[in-house]
Amino acid sequence: MPKSEMRRTYLGSDADMIQTAKIIFGSFLEDKDAFRTFDSDYGDAFITRFKIDLQEAEDIAKIGAVTGELIGLSADVESAMEKSKNYFLLTKHFVEKAFPDNRGVWKEFGYDSYEISRRYQSDMIQFMNQFYNSAMKYRNELTAVNFSQQMIDEIGSLKRELDEANQRQENFKKSRTTMTQDRLTKLNSCWKEISEIARLGKLIFANDFGRYQKYVINPSGQPGVPAPPEPPQAPQSTQGQA
Template sequence: METRRKFKGSDAFLAESARTIYNLFTQDLERFTALNTRFTSEYAAAFLHQIDAADTVVTDVSTLAKQGVETQKVLIEMQNASRVYNRIKSHAMWAFPDNPAVLKEFTTGYRDASKNQPKMLVFLETLEKVVTNYLDDLTDVTKGGMPASIVEELATIKDELKSANTQQEVYKKQRLVITQDRISALNDCYTTLVQIINTAQLVFANEPAKRAQYSYRPTTGSSSITDFVGQVAPNETKVITQVSYDKESFIGFENRGETTLQFDISTDEVTLNGNMVELESGAINNQPMEWLLADVTNGTKVNILAYNPSTTSTGSYWVSTDV
């Protein structure tokens, strides 16, 4: 299965935010350890390693640039192939001006081949055999007048196109691996970031200003991501929005108020019947739809719900979807 980003916002924003939280975390490490002994100097060091990996892993920009180089090589060899073909065709027309059947042997398949590199490779293989069959007439100074060196040039271009095409296909496959490794590194960094942010809401339960420092609030200009910000009254179950179910799509949740909130997706408007996400004040969480509610067919309309169990306090939330 393809690895997908667990986080909202740009990769650069994630790395920058993680480094900021890391610096805060190391300053407050003793207070975290007092709450949960898993938070140690080794944990902090591992988090820093994840941040460094997120910073240094191959970027999409450089990956695409490398793929562009491989594509350019193929385009150049395709142009070279067309050029040598047109030269050979010209000599064939001199050698066989009154023999359309023979001329057809030189030209059949070129039109499709000119638009497709694998087809061009097959065409060049065939053209090479046709040239060999009619080499005497083609090179005869009284007929085709073709320099014998064109035969070697044709073979060279064929081999170079084959090599360029192979390298391009190899790089396409490598790019998938590079991209997946990159996303995994970023996801690891984000997972630790969320652990620290959510624990900070408990560590600094009575210090709102300190809790606010431990936050991750990306902004995005992507048209595929929709944010919902609102409030939910005491003891209310609120339908935030209705979306089409996509098991691999992520939903981001953040509790922006002072009271605990519960979130879920449901096929009705009142029942939190999946894997509920409960967030303390200031906490965040991102989950794929499949985790929130399994055994639902893609495309089914589902509701994103928020429930406020408090009987006295109004809750505030931020929810983000990429559906």
């Protein structure tokens, strides 16, 4: 696992964690005097700060991992890819008209690499660059068969559109990784605080069964004592059976 990768320190979903935190914090507010007596750090200043932290964590949990912005950027790349591919297929008519059966020139226009390049945006960007350079190299021959300079310039425009769309998408992915790490930091911090409240609650109310139970978090991350396993069934007697 890369050093920069961060994971949740709690089980279950973000929404489940927030729900547990709100329940435990609600119990804490009911028993705040007992907590303050036990440790004065858990007074009004802590309550004010944690309310803010809990609200921030709840807002983050609502955002979710998938954003409309990334979907939009991916759509821009797909659109630019399709326009580039379609324009190449259109241009082949004029290339073959200007250079009939000249496979050496066709290769310069990317005929042999198109099928692979069309699958990957980074390869397609390089393909379009080669495509444009070849069109400029043979512009006299192309214009002679009605493929105008304006049509050649369109190849360069499509290449730039694809390149820029790809850069926007990749830059957003990198920034999104940073945003995700920041969000996880806040969510994990909220869980750490609420786990500490639960731990202290069990210490403070060790001799008060009812109040102690309010601070129990079961292994699934939910508040409350997990249901005990079903007792094993006693084996049936076979005495007297034939």
